[in-house]
Amino acid sequence: MFLARDENGRLVNALEDELVKQAYYCPACGTSVRMRKRKNVRRHFAHESLKKCDFFHENEGPEHLENKKRLFYWAKENDEVEMEYPIPELKQIADIFINKQLALEIQCSPISCELLRERSNGYRSLGIQVLWLLGEKLWLKERLTQLQRDFLYFSNNMGFHIWELDHKKQVLRLKYLLHQDLKGKLHYQVKEFPYGKGNLLEILRTPYQQQNIITFSVKQDRNICHYIQKQLYYQNPYWMKQQAKAYLRGENLLNLKNQDWYPQVRPIEHDSFCQIKQDISDYYRNFRIYYQKNPQTELQKLYPPAFYQQYFLKNMVK
Incomplete structure (x- = not known):
């Protein structure tokens, strides 16, 4: 996480603010967090213990942090954006919240299908759209897992599709027109969007925009x-x-x-x-x-x- 409250209750951002050695607290649950900075890992905060926090289920790794930072500044170029936006009704934190309408959730590690459904349905119950963007461990391979199936979206223009984040290549990847053959092997097309180029919100609308027939x-x-x-x-x-x-x-x-x-x-x-x-x-x-x-x-x-x-x-x- 990049946001925390200092000893005076001021919200600080590890990406932008000068930070001094003092006590910091989670803005959502109020428990202690530590400022961390390691080689090849961006400065951030992490809970000393997650046992008392209902909002965060795990401390975020380098891949999650780097993707969140990139998406935040990318979206911020064109839209009203908040990072690590707490939603008390759901006891959830939206990684990136755009125009008070769209939550971008970065998922880099496997979670249970039950928890994914609970989180997704929670957003929808409040009228918030949620888009899950997948880290490397969850990228599509030759066959579709049940968890990946639950990350699928659908549009008339691009059929079944899924979004992936590649922080090494610095691209947002759309895999679309997903089909399966009788052996279970996946067949699909791919589009890649370099981080920081173009309007992120418009890119995320790509599957729903009118376009030439793709075959x-x-x-x-x-x-x-x-x-x-x-x-x-x-x-x-x-x-x-x-x-x-x-x-x-x-x-x-x-x-x-x-x-x-x-x-x-x-x-x-x-x-x-x-x-x-x-x-x-x-x-x-x-x-x-x-x-x-x-x-x-x-x-x-x-x-x-x-x-x-x-x-x-x-x-x-x-």
């Missing part, structure tokens, strides 16, 4: 039937569940051919999402209908939800 292609796996047979043989829980659903439809996955699995790359499976509150069932319907009505190709071309919606309205609605 990319993924090759279909010719051996997908063999893969699924193998998963069923070894009783993979996911595929056993899919087989049970198939039985209820009077089908058997082992009897399906390659063409029956087209398209192999699909939207993130529908389930409860933490950050996505709008009804996106039409997206799944429009996606399915588009590939049913168009010829199968070895290279599956993927589009944003807005494209499938336009196709449905033009070709299926009379």
